[in-house]
Amino acid sequence: MDKLKRTYIQMISAIASNGYLKGFAEGSIYKGDLKKLCVPGLNCYSCPGALGSCPIGSLQAVMGSIKYNFSFYILGLLTLMGLAMGRLVCGWLCPFGLVQDLLSRIPSRKFAVKGSWSNFRYAKYAVLAVFVILLPFVLSDELGMSVPYFCKWICPAGTLEAGIPLLLMNEGLRGAAGCLFGWKSLLLLATIVSSVFIYRPFCRFVCPLGAIYAIFNPISLCRLEVDKSSCISCGKCEAVCKMGVKPQLQPNSPECIRCGDCIKKCPEGSIELIFIKKDR
Template structure:
C-alpha cells in the first residue's frame, strides 16, 4: 500500500471516528462538530466528528441570524493557501471512495467528451447552489434550504442518508421522492467513478472548486526542473486527469496525487513547500 493511500485511510478513519454513532445510528453533536474538517464529509454521517465546510457555509448563508462567516471562509482560504487541492488527493474521504471505485476492473474512459467545459460545472454549482440559492430563496422566517446538500451531494446520501435510514426504523417511513432522487444521483456517481477517474471531484464538487482557485499560489506546489525535463510527456500519460504537467504543474484541476512525479524518469518534478 502506497503512502497516499495510507494517509487517505487514516484521514477518513479520523474524520469519521465516532464509532458509537455507527453502533447506535445517532449523529455526534459534541463540541468537535463546531470545527470544520478540510475535506467534504457529511455532518449527518453517524461517525462524523467535525463539520463539512460546504455544509457549514450553506447553513450560515441560509440562516436568518448570519449571512457571512469569517470563520468558515477563513478556514477554507487558509487550507487552500497552504495546500491547494492536496486536500482532495490526500485527505478527502469521498476522494478515497472514488479512488477505490475506479480500481474495479472495467473499461475506463480516459478522455471525457466535453471535459474542457464540464470542468467549469463545479464553479457553477458553487455559485448557484452553495451561495446564491441559500442567500436569495429564504422563507418568511429568513431561513433557507442547504440546496447543494439537499438536492445534489451524493456524499451526504452515502455517509448520512443511507446509514441513518438503515439504523433507524422510524426514518424508513419518511422515504420519499427526494430520497429516491438522492440515491439515484449516488448510484450514477458510483457507476461513473468506476468508469472515469474521480468524476465528482472533477466536475461537481464545490469544495474542490474553492481549493482549485488556490492551486497556482498555494505554499505546497509542484515545480518542473527545466534543466532536467525533456518534455517526454510521460507525466501527462500517467495523469488520470490528463493534465500536461510539464507545461502547467499547478493546474487548478491537479489533486496533487503525485503519480506524475513518480512516473518522471528524469526526476524533474519536485513537490513540497517551494518558493
C-alpha cells in the first residue's frame, strides 16, 4: 500500500505540473504567469502541458541571458526546497522519476550498481558543473546570449515531454527535426532501456537537479533517522535499497530519495522518516 501511495503522489505531482490540457489539444506551449514559477522536479518548460518552469532550464536561461548572470530567485528556491526536502523531491515529486519507477517495474533481470560502478554517481555533479553552470556562463555569442546546453544536448525529459509531443502535433515542426533531435531521441531510448534493468539510472548518474538536492540531503529537515538502540544490524534495509544506500550507516546519504522501502523492511521499526531532527 505504501508503494501505491508514493505512486499516487507522484502521479498527482506530474498532473499538477502538466495540467495545461489546451496545450496537448492544440500542440501549443503555455506562456502565462505561472511559467514565472519553478516546479520542484525536472519538468520541461516546452512540454505542451507544463504550467511552471523547470528549475534547471530556468537556471540556464538566466545564466545565458544578456541581462543576468545570476538569479537569487532560482538559487533561493532550490535552496529552500533542498533544505526542506532534500531528495524527497526526486522520490515523490519529480515526473521523470515517476517514468523511471514505472519502467523499473517491467519484469526483467535487475542489475545492482556496486563496487567501482557506483563511482559513476559522481557524474551528475560534473553534468551540473559543466553543462548547467560553466558552459552557459562562459560561452556566449556576440550579443551576450548563450544556449541552455543541458536542455539542448542531454535532457531526455525534454525529449519525452516536449520534443516528441510537439512533433506529433505540429506537422510543420517535423521537417525541421534534424540530427539534434535524433541524438536526443537516442539518449532518451538509452535512458528508457537502461531504466528497465537498472533502477533510476538518470537520477543516479546524470540528473543535475538530483545533484543539487543531493548536496542538501544530509542537512535537510526531511530526513531518515535510525534508532541505534533498537537496530540489530540485520542488513535488511541495505538489501532492499534500490539506490545502493546503507541506511543503518548513512541514512541521509546524498543518494537516498526517501522512498521508504527501508522503513517498511526494518523488522524492529528502527528507521523513520522525520521532518525535524529529534534529540535522543
